[in-house]
Amino acid sequence: MSAPLLDVRHLSRRFDVSKPWLNRVIERIPRVHVRAVDDVSFEIAKGETFALVGESGSGKSTIARLIVGLLKPSDGEIIFDGKSLARGLKGAEARRLRRRFQMIFQDPFASLNPRWRVTEIVAEPLKVFNTHKSDRERRKRVGELLSLVGLSPEDGAKFPHQFSGGQRQRVAIARALAANPEFIVCDEPTSALDVSVQAQILNLMKDLQAEFGLTYVFISHNLSVVRHMANRIGVLYLGRLVEVAPSHDLFARPQHPYTRMLLDAVPDVEMTGRRRKKVEGEIPSPLNPPSGCAFNPRCPFANERCRIEVPALKPWRGQPVACHGIEEGRIPDGPAQPIASVTAP
Ligand SMILES: Nc1ncnc2c1ncn2[C@@H]1O[C@H](COP(=O)(O)OP(=O)(O)OP(=O)(O)O)[C@@H](O)[C@H]1O
Numbered sequence: 284m285s286a287p288l289l290d291v292r293h294l295s296r297r298f299d300v301s302k303p304w305l306n307r308v309i310e311r312i313p314r315v316h317v318r319a320v321d322d323v324s325f326e327i328a329k330g331e332t333f334a335l336v337g338e339s340g341s342g343k344s345t346i347a348r349l350i351v352g353l354l355k356p357s358d359g360e361i362i363f364d365g366k367s368l369a370r371g372l373k374g375a376e377a378r379r380l381r382r383r384f385q386m387i388f389q390d391p392f393a394s395l396n397p398r399w400r401v402t403e404i405v406a407e408p409l410k411v412f413n414t415h416k417s418d419r420e421r422r423k424r425v426g427e428l429l430s431l432v433g434l435s436p437e438d439g440a441k442f443p444h445q446f447s448g449g450q451r452q453r454v455a456i457a458r459a460l461a462a463n464p465e466f467i468v469c470d471e472p473t474s475a476l477d478v479s480v481q482a483q484i485l486n487l488m489k490d491l492q493a494e495f496g497l498t499y500v501f502i503s504h505n506l507s508v509v510r511h512m513a514n515r516i517g518v519l520y521l522g523r524l525v526e527v528a529p530s531h532d533l534f535a536r537p538q539h540p541y542t543r544m545l546l547d548a549v550p551d552v553e554m555t556g557r558r559r560k561k562v563e564g565e566i567p568s569p570l571n572p573p574s575g576c577a578f579n580p581r582c583p584f585a586n587e588r589c590r591i592e593v594p595a596l597k598p599w600r601g602q603p604v605a606c607h608g609i610e611e612g613r614i615p616d617g618p619a620q621p622i623a624s625v626t627a628p
């Protein structure tokens with residue numbers, strides 16, 4: 284692989300969720316931290332779509348917010364096009380770099396200012412980054428952007444509440460594209476939408492990617508959606524990556540027991556008669572994670588070592604997996620065929 288566009292190295296983020304100081308003193312309780320993201324590393328090449336999947340609370344949104352700079356890492360580094368984002372970037376240089384990446388959120392209603400007309404919403408980045416100086420230039424560019432995402436330039440006069448959910452997400456995409464970014468972090472961009480609308484938005488995102496050579500980080504808890512979008516997939520469990528693989532390989536030959544459990548639960552939309560297993564057990568509290576491999580209480584293959592020692596992400600058949608059982612050859616190859624027939628919505 285040539286130099287990656289985004290290189291995330293040993294990224295960690297803790298949140299202090301302690302009670303207020305006075306309570307801690309009176310009740311004699313220590314500070315409490317959540318490890319939302321714990322030693323996560325991955326690389327993304329230009330033009331690629333890298334997906335992050337995992338159950339609720341696994342740290343997906345936290346990683347997204349760390350990448351776009353809405354949060355600061357507790358440890359680790361994020362390197363974008365050879366420059367470290369966390370360190371010493373200020374003023375014009377930081378602005379130039381920030382302009383190159385954008386974020387799209389799950390709920391376009393919450394991310395679009397309800398009191399602004401769509402023209403103002405989409406034009407805001409043009410003002411902030413000062414790419415289109417006069418009102419006329421900006422209006423023209425907003426019209427182009429709205430057409431690009433399948434709306435009409437006249438829609439610029441409307442307010443967000445006058446649109447459907449799918450159309451609002453189109454507005455959010457137009458806004459994200461306004462400053463000509465190269466890299467877009469999409470946090471569950473279609474989870475709030477109906478399945479048919481979801482497919483339209485995903486197709487739009489793919490078309491835009493092809494047209495502008497965009498690179499995506501695509502976050503979802505839905506494996507069928509991810510399969511449709513991503514070149515490579517990283518599976519998160521309680522803030523740690525447990526497996527990273529090309530999309531096709533992850534579906535055809537899932538390694539980590541957690542990945543297998545997730546894939547077993549994907550609906551059999553083609554009705555091949557495959558038996559579907561539900562995801563068993565619940566994700567443990569991130570406040571008090573299990574020792575050793577965090578997945579061990581739910582894992583059918585766990586042994587003593589798994590309960591004590593945290594597994595590192597190590598290459599297995601060329602792909603990184605964090606599992607003692609896989610490393611020791613204790614876990615048989617999983618079923619391949621039925622899962623491969625699952626299609627995207
Ligand atoms: N600002 C915060 N303060 C305290 N804890 C937080 C904060 N943000 C996230 N967390 C905790 O970090 C963990 C990861 O949260 P995050 O929102 O990244 O998960 P997620 O994978 O995006 O989940 P979901 O699928 O529900 O969106 C959770 O345990 C969450 O409670």
Ligand SMILES: [Mg+2]
Pocket residue numbers: 343344345
């Ligand atoms: Mg989230």
